[in-house]
Amino acid sequence: MPEAVVFDLDYTLAVPERDRETILTEAAAAVGAPPLSRSAYLEAHRRNLTRESREPIFAELLNDYETSVQPEAVATAYRETIADALTPIPGVERMLESLRTEYRVGLLTNGPVRAQRDKLETLGWENRFDAALVTGELEAGKPDPRAFQAILDELDVRPEHAIYVGDEVEADIAGATNAGMDAIQVLFDGGPDPDPRALATVEQPRIADELPPLL
Numbered sequence: 001m002p003e004a005v006v007f008d009l010d011y012t013l014a015v016p017e018r019d020r021e022t023i024l025t026e027a028a029a030a031v032g033a034p035p036l037s038r039s040a041y042l043e044a045h046r047r048n049l050t051r052e053s054r055e056p057i058f059a060e061l062l063n064d065y066e067t068s069v070q071p072e073a074v075a076t077a078y079r080e081t082i083a084d085a086l087t088p089i090p091g092v093e094r095m096l097e098s099l100r101t102e103y104r105v106g107l108l109t110n111g112p113v114r115a116q117r118d119k120l121e122t123l124g125w126e127n128r129f130d131a132a133l134v135t136g137e138l139e140a141g142k143p144d145p146r147a148f149q150a151i152l153d154e155l156d157v158r159p160e161h162a163i164y165v166g167d168e169v170e171a172d173i174a175g176a177t178n179a180g181m182d183a184i185q186v187l188f189d190g191g192p193d194p195d196p197r198a199l200a201t202v203e204q205p206r207i208a209d210e211l212p213p214l215l
Helices: 020-030 038-046 055-062 071-085 092-100 113-123 145-155 168-178 203-212
Strands: 004-007 013-018 087-088 102-107 132-133 162-166 184-186 200-203
Touching: 004 145, 020 038, 020 071, 038 055, 055 071, 071 087, 071 113, 087 113, 092 203, 102 145, 113 132, 132 145, 145 162, 145 168, 162 168, 168 184, 184 203, 200 203
Parallel strands: 004 102, 004 162, 102 132, 162 184, 184 200
Antiparallel strands: 013 087
């Protein structure tokens, strides 16, 4: 039986009500920036997992354009647009409360500090976890084992006594299993196929009902 359960945030516990490409387009338009590529954003995001904010990401993207718009303006607009659109998966708040009566419950999320902490504040989840880490606060992001070790240290649990729950194959499933943890993969329409390294899978819309029995 595990002693701790650690969660990813985006597309595991909460999702935006509009797709991320639309949100990126809306944020860029709000500050007069040129249309920005979602795929280019994701590549830049992966290179900036340990940053304070998304400004370096948008600085990279805006370098390809002749524009007077500042990266800070786009980063602020994108952060606010995502926060306005973010909504919890049904039942997860009840699930987290229940799990904390039996396990230490943690959060490990990839991304800049300001962006991810703002999501937790918007959701009212600052106190939903026994420990919550954003990779922008760490020396490495997922899938680096150092990121997983950091949350394990915060929860004071050994990797073999913890389960990680997330949706991304490389960042979450490969990252957690390479760090010595078991992993449960969250599946949703348009997301990755089940990965054989996952101990089990749960459907995103039903995670609150499907996950606890697996633990």
